[in-house]
Each structure stands twice: as structure tokens, then as C-alpha cells.
Amino acid sequence: MNKKFVLGIYDDEDVLLAAIENIRAAGTKIYDVFSPYPVHGIDDVLGIKRSRxxxxxxxxxxxxxxxxxxxxxxxxxxxxxxxxxxxxxxxxxxxxxxxxxxxxxxxxxxxxxxxxxxSNMKPSLKVNVFDKRSTDDKFVMAIEVKEGATDMEALNNLLRSNGAIEVNEKEVVK
Structure with missing residues (x-):
């Protein structure tokens, strides 16, 4: 089963945090955010509950x-x-x-x-890397695209208006 994602690439963590708040406030569900290092406060902004x-x-x-x-x-x-x-x-x-x-x-x-x-981590786990630059110097926000339910142009504009330096589409085999 293939899933389609829109990736917003950011180069500053402060811009990323503000973008996450704005995009969630607009009602768009963020699949995940990938960063080259831990970003303080990103769990709270993404709405991730505290670990048990x-x-x-x-x-x-x-x-x-x-x-x-x-x-x-x-x-x-x-x-x-x-x-x-x-x-x-x-x-x-x-x-x-x-x-x-x-x-x-x-x-x-x-x-x-x-x-x-x-975490469903096992020895045979194949990790999908959305963008290789997320392991070096860029921040990647992945938003899952639902067939027929997501307006791609509006999503691209939303990401760009919130500071994304680049917007890409990627299909991932799940």
C-alpha cells in the first residue's frame, strides 16, 4: 500500500515551530516532523502526549x-x-x-x-527516510495526503506561506 506525503523543508527551527502551530491551527494534521537534532518544545507544539x-x-x-x-x-x-x-x-x-x-x-x-x-521496532524494520537532508541540516514536516480529500495547491501554499523553503511530494510504501 502506497501513501502519499507532502514534505515541507525548513532550515530554521524557530520558523518550523511557528509553522507547526499555524498549520495545526488551520486544521491540517501533521504526520510527523523530522529534524537533525532534538528541538526543545516540539513535542508540545505537535500535541504529543507525555511518555508513560x-x-x-x-x-x-x-x-x-x-x-x-x-x-x-x-x-x-x-x-x-x-x-x-x-x-x-x-x-x-x-x-x-x-x-x-x-x-x-x-x-x-x-x-x-x-x-x-x-515503537514497533524490530530487526527487520525498514525505515523510510523522507528526505536525506533531515539527517544533516534541514527540518522536514510530512503531511499525509488523502486521495480526493486534500487540495494539493492549498497545502503547498500553506506550507510556503509558513516559511517552507521547499515543498516536495513523496510516495512511500507502507
Whole structure:
């Protein structure tokens, strides 16, 4: 299935941010914006909601902490109890380093796994680069064109009037 896009090329991030606001205010849905470096505030202007990865990190860390404490209490208290230096079998202060490490490990792994699943990133992923200059020095705004529902001339004029130095059309195989 082929999708058609109109690409607005920008060379200044401030012009791009103003253009995003104006184009969204005009009722045009922006598919995505590609930039050579992170632009501060672009998520808010595009209307992208805050990530829920911190929640995943918290529950992953909670699982890691629970697993570490359960593992150490089971091993040192019930499975193979040893008296080391006269300490009790279940000495929680000595469990802190391992508990901390497994909390961090489970938290990090859970975030990475959930990020890859949500982003649909897999080894066989073929990335469509809309314009190679977006990896170097230009900003690219992609707007999806619906057959028969989008006025191409009006869209081109809208992009140019909002500071686009170049407007292109591209078909992408999805």
C-alpha cells in the first residue's frame, strides 16, 4: 500500500515551530516532523502526549526489588541458611547492594523492551527516510495526503506561506 506525503523543508527551527502551530491551527494534521537534532518544545507544539515509560520503569524496578529480596531471603534464610559473622539468616542491610542492582536492571530492561514493542521496532524494520537532508541540516514536516480529500495547491501554499523553503511530494510504501 502506497501513501502519499507532502514534505515541507525548513532550515530554521524557530520558523518550523511557528509553522507547526499555524498549520495545526488551520486544521491540517501533521504526520510527523523530522529534524537533525532534538528541538526543545516540539513535542508540545505537535500535541504529543507525555511518555508513560516512567510508569513502566517504576513497576519494572518494583518487580526487580521484590525479586531480589525474595531471592536473598529464600536462599539465605530457608534454602541454605549460613551463619556468617554471627548475623541473623535474614539480614536486610546486607541485601541492599543486590536489591539496588536488580532494581536498576529490571527497570532498565522493562523500559527498553516496552519501548521496542510500542515503537514497533524490530530487526527487520525498514525505515523510510523522507528526505536525506533531515539527517544533516534541514527540518522536514510530512503531511499525509488523502486521495480526493486534500487540495494539493492549498497545502503547498500553506506550507510556503509558513516559511517552507521547499515543498516536495513523496510516495512511500507502507
Amino acid at each position: 515509560l516512567p510508569i513502566v520503569a517504576f513497576f519494572g524496578g518494583l518487580a526487580g526489588m521484590s525479586f531480589a529480596l525474595w531471592m536473598q531471603i529464600w536462599m539465605m534464610g530457608f534454602d541454605w541458611p549460613m551463619i556468617i559473622g554471627g548475623k541473623p539468616h535474614i539480614a536486610l542491610p546486607s541485601f541492599i547492594p543486590v536489591t539496588f542492582e536488580l532494581t536498576v536492571l529490571f527497570s532498565a530492561f522493562s523500559m527498553v523492551i516496552v519501548f521496542f514493542i510500542v
